Amino acid sequence: MKRLSVCLIGLLFCIAAKAQDLNARVQVLSPKIQTTNKRIFQSLEVAMKEFLNGHKWCQDYIGSQEKIDCSFVLNVTSWDGNATFSGELQVQSTRPIYNSSYNTTLLSINDKDFDFTYQEGQTIDYTDQTFQNNLSSVMAFYAYVIVGMDYDSFSRFGGSPYFALAQNVVVNAQTSSYKGWKAIDNNTLSRYWLSENLVNKVYAPLRSLMYDYHRQGLDLMADNATKARQTITNLLPVLTQLDRQRLGAMLPIVFFTAKSDELVSIYSKAPQQEKLTAMNALLQADPANGQKYQALQR
Numbered sequence: 001m002k003r004l005s006v007c008l009i010g011l012l013f014c015i016a017a018k019a020q021d022l023n024a025r026v027q028v029l030s031p032k033i034q035t036t037n038k039r040i041f042q043s044l045e046v047a048m049k050e051f052l053n054g055h056k057w058c059q060d061y062i063g064s065q066e067k068i069d070c071s072f073v074l075n076v077t078s079w080d081g082n083a084t085f086s087g088e089l090q091v092q093s094t095r096p097i098y099n100s101s102y103n104t105t106l107l108s109i110n111d112k113d114f115d116f117t118y119q120e121g122q123t124i125d126y127t128d129q130t131f132q133n134n135l136s137s138v139m140a141f142y143a144y145v146i147v148g149m150d151y152d153s154f155s156r157f158g159g160s161p162y163f164a165l166a167q168n169v170v171v172n173a174q175t176s177s178y179k180g181w182k183a184i185d186n187n188t189l190s191r192y193w194l195s196e197n198l199v200n201k202v203y204a205p206l207r208s209l210m211y212d213y214h215r216q217g218l219d220l221m222a223d224n225a226t227k228a229r230q231t232i233t234n235l236l237p238v239l240t241q242l243d244r245q246r247l248g249a250m251l252p253i254v255f256f257t258a259k260s261d262e263l264v265s266i267y268s269k270a271p272q273q274e275k276l277t278a279m280n281a282l283l284q285a286d287p288a289n290g291q292k293y294q295a296l297q298r
Helices: 002-018 039-054 134-154 160-175 191-199 201-220 225-245 250-267 272-285 287-297
Strands: 022-029 068-079 084-096 103-117
Touching (some): 022 134, 039 134, 103 134, 103 250, 134 201, 191 250, 225 272, 250 287
Parallel strands (some): 022 068
């Protein structure tokens, strides 16, 4: 009987391990909060980490070496001393590049409209069916976006099921009074508009580009840098075309936030004419980061 119990415990441990799709690092910061008791923030950090890493986000089996690396950094800006918090959530995800030690950034976003409630020791509950609380819904939303972007980078439009789940989180949150979930909230940089862009066919060319950029570009860089870089150069007109269609849309901004420095690095060793071609295209598609791209003139 004792051996059977040990086997059952081992089986349950294996099942739990398989349920983990994310390798999420979580950090809760509270430099603006004047209190000597930081235990509530430590408890929140542990709860967020357990929620993100303990939930089954992917439909496929994800091996331990395939977990998606991501980070959630919460900067708490206000706390009522009980259970009500406000803060900014920085979310980032990366994926490895074949035959290299380099990890490329897929998502880097700062969510400034993050209000939620949490009590010390509370278990964070979530269901895809209804809105339960803002803390779990925001984390679930970004978890699905992270998974979707990872899948899009390995398979053309492979992230569609996960972007649909992220949109479902947005739909369920329409019943709440929290910011960031509605079209009228703040501006075009919100969870609502990120979800809208990810499922909007207008931005399908950018999602298709994400596959070619990673699988036909970065993943082949170690084998043939010139050919891989040319593939990326051929994709740049897609970005300029999107900018003409929807000026200031969120998804292109998210793309360039993650990729602007990387693009400069890719072309830094290119022949001068190729540098200038890339620079002109990037200046047109992403004027906000123009100063970075102008470095390619040198």
